[in-house]
Amino acid sequence: MCKVKSPLSLLPPQCNPSDLDLCEDLSDLQSVNECGVLHTLTSRAKANMPLTRAGPNLLNFWPPLETHSKTPRSRRGESVWDAPPALTALVKRVYVSMVGTRRDHSVSAVGRSGTGKTTACQAFTHALLDQAGTTGEKISAERVRAMFTVLRSFGCVSSQHSHASSRFAMVFSLDFNHAGKVSAGHLQTMMLDKWKVCQKTPGESNFLVFSQLLGGLSTEMRTELQLHQLSESNSFGIVHPTKVEEKQRASVAFTKLLTAMETLGFSSGEQKAIWHVLAGIYHLGAAGACKVGRRQFVSFDSAQVASGVLGCEGEDLHTAVFKHHLRQLLQRATGGSRERNAAAEGPRLTAAQCVDGMAAGLYEELFATIVSLINRALSSQQLTLASVMVVDTPGLRNPRHSAEERAAGWSELCHNYLQERLLEHYHTHTFTHTLDRYAQEKIPVELECPEKSPAEAVSAIDQPPPQVNNTNTPTTHKSFKVCLMSLCVSVNVPAVRQCEQPLQCELNHLMGCDPIRYDLTGWFGLIQNNPSAQNAICVLQNSTIAEVKAMFTPRISVPPLCRSLGGLDGASQRSLQRNGTIRKTFSGGMAAIRRHSQCIAVKLQADALVNLIRRARPVFLQCVSTKNEGGSFDIPALRVQLHSTQILSALQMHRTGYPEHMTLSDFRCHFQALSPPIMKRYASMFVSHDERKVCSSSCHTNSMALMFSSEYIHSFIQPLFILQRSSRSNPHLQRHPVITKIIRKQTLNLKENTGDR
Ligand SMILES: Nc1ncnc2c1ncn2[C@@H]1O[C@H](COP(=O)(O)OP(=O)(O)OP(=O)(O)O)[C@@H](O)[C@H]1O
Numbered sequence: 001m002c003k004v005k006s007p008l009s010l011l012p013p014q015c016n017p018s019d020l021d022l023c024e025d026l027s028d029l030q031s032v033n034e035c036g037v038l039h040t041l042t043s044r045a046k047a048n049m050p051l052t053r054a055g056p057n058l059l060n061f062w063p064p065l066e067t068h069s070k071t072p073r074s075r076r077g078e079s080v081w082d083a084p085p086a087l088t089a090l091v092k093r094v095y096v097s098m099v100g101t102r103r104d105h106s107v108s109a110v111g112r113s114g115t116g117k118t119t120a121c122q123a124f125t126h127a128l129l130d131q132a133g134t135t136g137e138k139i140s141a142e143r144v145r146a147m148f149t150v151l152r153s154f155g156c157v158s159s160q161h162s163h164a165s166s167r168f169a170m171v172f173s174l175d176f177n178h179a180g181k182v183s184a185g186h187l188q189t190m191m192l193d194k195w196k197v198c199q200k201t202p203g204e205s206n207f208l209v210f211s212q213l214l215g216g217l218s219t220e221m222r223t224e225l226q227l228h229q230l231s232e233s234n235s236f237g238i239v240h241p242t243k244v245e246e247k248q249r250a251s252v253a254f255t256k257l258l259t260a261m262e263t264l265g266f267s268s269g270e271q272k273a274i275w276h277v278l279a280g281i282y283h284l285g286a287a288g289a290c291k292v293g294r295r296q297f298v299s300f301d302s303a304q305v306a307s308g309v310l311g312c313e314g315e316d317l318h319t320a321v322f323k324h325h326l327r328q329l330l331q332r333a334t335g336g337s338r339e340r341n342a343a344a345e346g347p348r349l350t351a352a353q354c355v356d357g358m359a360a361g362l363y364e365e366l367f368a369t370i371v372s373l374i375n376r377a378l379s380s381q382q383l384t385l386a387s388v389m390v391v392d393t394p395g396l397r398n399p400r401h402s403a404e405e406r407a408a409g410w411s412e413l414c415h416n417y418l419q420e421r422l423l424e425h426y427h428t429h430t431f432t433h434t435l436d437r438y439a440q441e442k443i444p445v446e447l448e449c450p451e452k453s454p455a456e457a458v459s460a461i462d463q464p465p466p467q468v469n470n471t472n473t474p475t476t477h478k479s480f481k482v483c484l485m486s487l488c489v490s491v492n493v494p495a496v497r498q499c500e501q502p503l504q505c506e507l508n509h510l511m512g513c514d515p516i517r518y519d520l521t522g523w524f525g526l527i528q529n530n531p532s533a534q535n536a537i538c539v540l541q542n543s544t545i546a547e548v549k550a551m552f553t554p555r556i557s558v559p560p561l562c563r564s565l566g567g568l569d570g571a572s573q574r575s576l577q578r579n580g581t582i583r584k585t586f587s588g589g590m591a592a593i594r595r596h597s598q599c600i601a602v603k604l605q606a607d608a609l610v611n612l613i614r615r616a617r618p619v620f621l622q623c624v625s626t627k628n629e630g631g632s633f634d635i636p637a638l639r640v641q642l643h644s645t646q647i648l649s650a651l652q653m654h655r656t657g658y659p660e661h662m663t664l665s666d667f668r669c670h671f672q673a674l675s676p677p678i679m680k681r682y683a684s685m686f687v688s689h690d691e692r693k694v695c696s697s698s699c700h701t702n703s704m705a706l707m708f709s710s711e712y713i714h715s716f717i718q719p720l721f722i723l724q725r726s727s728r729s730n731p732h733l734q735r736h737p738v739i740t741k742i743i744r745k746q747t748l749n750l751k752e753n754t755g756d757r
Pocket residue numbers: 041042043044062063064065112113114115116117118119120161162163164165166167393394395396623
């Protein structure tokens with residue numbers, strides 16, 4: 001164990017010196033856990049860290065993953081993932097709170113890319129499954145592990161930070177039945193950047209599944225998919241593993257993927273359809289597009305192979321990819337005024353954009369279908385008490401973090417925007433709502449909301465763009481503004497600065513701490529309507545390969561902008577509710593949807609994700625990295641990350657304010673179930689304690705809430721809740737080993753605290 005240094009050395013330079021008193025002792029920091037924030041630091045050099053302390057501290061240094069190699073065993077004898085102590089404590093807290101309050105909870109990981117969000121989310125899910133246990137045949141730890149394996153292959157790329165960097169956002173909901181056991185799982189995904197499959201970011205691979213497929217496919221399937229002789233170039237950057245080591249790794253990963261698919265009950269026909277679509281995308285990349293002249297493929301042979309593998313005629317594929325104007329002409333001739341306008345707006349795409357559109361459309365359909373197959377394996381019709389939603393999103397990326405000179409691209413903007421939206425949700429929950437509640441209840445708490453908020457960056461991207469003055473604006477400036485307008489990024493706000501380089505601007509992320517330079521070149525092509533992408537589903541649905549046709553036909557009715565959403569199916573009451581929230585978000589912007597704009601799709605997806613978790617009681621996993629790409633400890637980077645968590649203000653709010661509250665009617669209802677002696681003791685405590693410290697109540701307002709200080713919650717209120725809950729007619733819950741143990745412990749605590757011996 002290394003020496004514990006003062007955490008002050010790690011605090012952001014911008015913080016107020018008076019705030020620093022709060023952090024004299026590390027035990028103070030621990031309490032931020034109590035206000036719903038767990039901080040994890042990916043630490044590959046634990047020994048070098050200045051802040052280390054055993055127990056569930058705010059800054060928790062996980063053991064490096066190498067020490068996880070010996071897979072531990074759970075009580076039930078299953079192998080489980082090794083969750084660090086702070087995470088185990090958090091799992092218990094979330095579980096008890098969820099069962100006790102019967103409210104949905106959400107656990108959202110936020111932070112930069114490569115800081116361990118996915119690892120933390122997976123460890124949390126497994127620890128929760130182990131804690132609660134499962135019921136029924138549908139859900140098990142093994143199936144959930146298989147789900148993560150499939151998602152890793154289809155939704156991750158290898159990057160400079162990590163071998164598997166997520167490129168999709170997911171909300172994985174675990175539904176608990178009335179016995180407190182996990183009865184079902186429901187996965188919802190959002191692929192914000194649908195172009196990932198065809199547009200390579202420097203330093204990144206394509207989705208991992210391609211190299212796994214090319215490295216691990218059986219000879220028989222390889223012949224069927226015509227993947228024996230691979231072309232040297234691929235316009236989508238799909239590379240065949242060449243080194244022996246790479247081949248072996250890909251082959252092992254592919255075998256794991258096959259096993260995971262079997263575990264999740266993917267039939268052989270469904271697996272075959274998946275390989276056909278992937279091979280089709282590969283051959284499309286090999287076919288390429290002419291840069292000049294007519295819009296057509298460069299390699300007709302590869303295009304022919306692609307059409308064969310997808311189960312359509314070469315001419316049909318050519319028409320679906322390049323000849324959209326025929327359909328537009330038809331629309332103009334036969335449609336109503338709306339169709340005529342849409343057809344008139346139709347863009348003139350380049351050949352490369354057409355091919356990219358088809359590949360992106362095919363992958364979008366494939367990913368959403370795989371999510372449906374996963375949900376089929378995990379869903380159940382059992383009634384649900386409450387759910388825990390685990391939210392994992394692609395991390396914030398800035399090329400400067402990895403010492404790259406380049407400016408960030410469209411993919412980075414989409415994912416960074418989502419991170420800002422989650423941080424905004426954290427800010428609103430921690431500060432704005434809390435202070436509003438105090439004001440509403442007229443509770444005298446001398447606290448102010450932090451000056452800066454992630455809302456600045458969000459509104460810079462969200463707000464309606466300015467009008468372009470066509471006559472007075474110079475050409476380069478005009479094109480810049482046109483691009484910005486189409487992206488809804490406005491240059492007239494402080495969070496955005498126009499750079500000297502043409503078509504580049506800098507956006508102040510993380511409340512101004514992390515400015516990111518974006519290069520907008522080519523973005524117009526990415527955000528405009530791409531009919532080729534929309535034709536992808538028609539190609540799949542009309543496929544002559546029965547398995548492909550059967551798998552994709554159910555998706556024909558999905559509206560264009562919802563195609564990047566996965567998991568919009570499900571028959572249980574809870575999954576219908578969750579999907580209803582997403583549908584409502586998307587139907588709210590119907591006018592925008594008709595515009596087929598990709599940036600509106602990104603915004604709506606972020607809206608949907610936040611709306612999905614808004615009602616749940618949130619917990620935030622703030623993941624922070626400590627080292628730079630060179631491997632050395634990076635204090636300035638750590639400061640920036642800590643600053644974006646607004647940790648000091650959150651801590652102050654928690655200590656000075658009243659973190660928990662309930663309505664008066666709930667309060668009475670809870671306490672009715674308690675035995676009279678305990679009630680008597682409890683009533684006397686009201687008088688004996690300092691009123692402000694223990695509990696503050698106000699009857700002036702309509703809501704008539706009671707607010708409890710943190711010490712009070714942990715010593716008295718929480719045990720009482722649990723007692724009350726268990727005393728209700730819930731025999732399953734009473735028999736549950738974990739709950740019984742906790743109730744016994746809490747009863748003892750309560751008796752001790754109230755002097756009732
Ligand atoms: N506690 C830890 N100690 C050491 N390495 C870790 C730890 N947690 C995660 N890692 C490693 O860091 C890398 C990135 O992890 P992970 O994919 O979970 O990050 P992420 O934040 O989800 O990244 P992204 O946002 O790009 O998906 C992985 O190689 C993982 O093995």
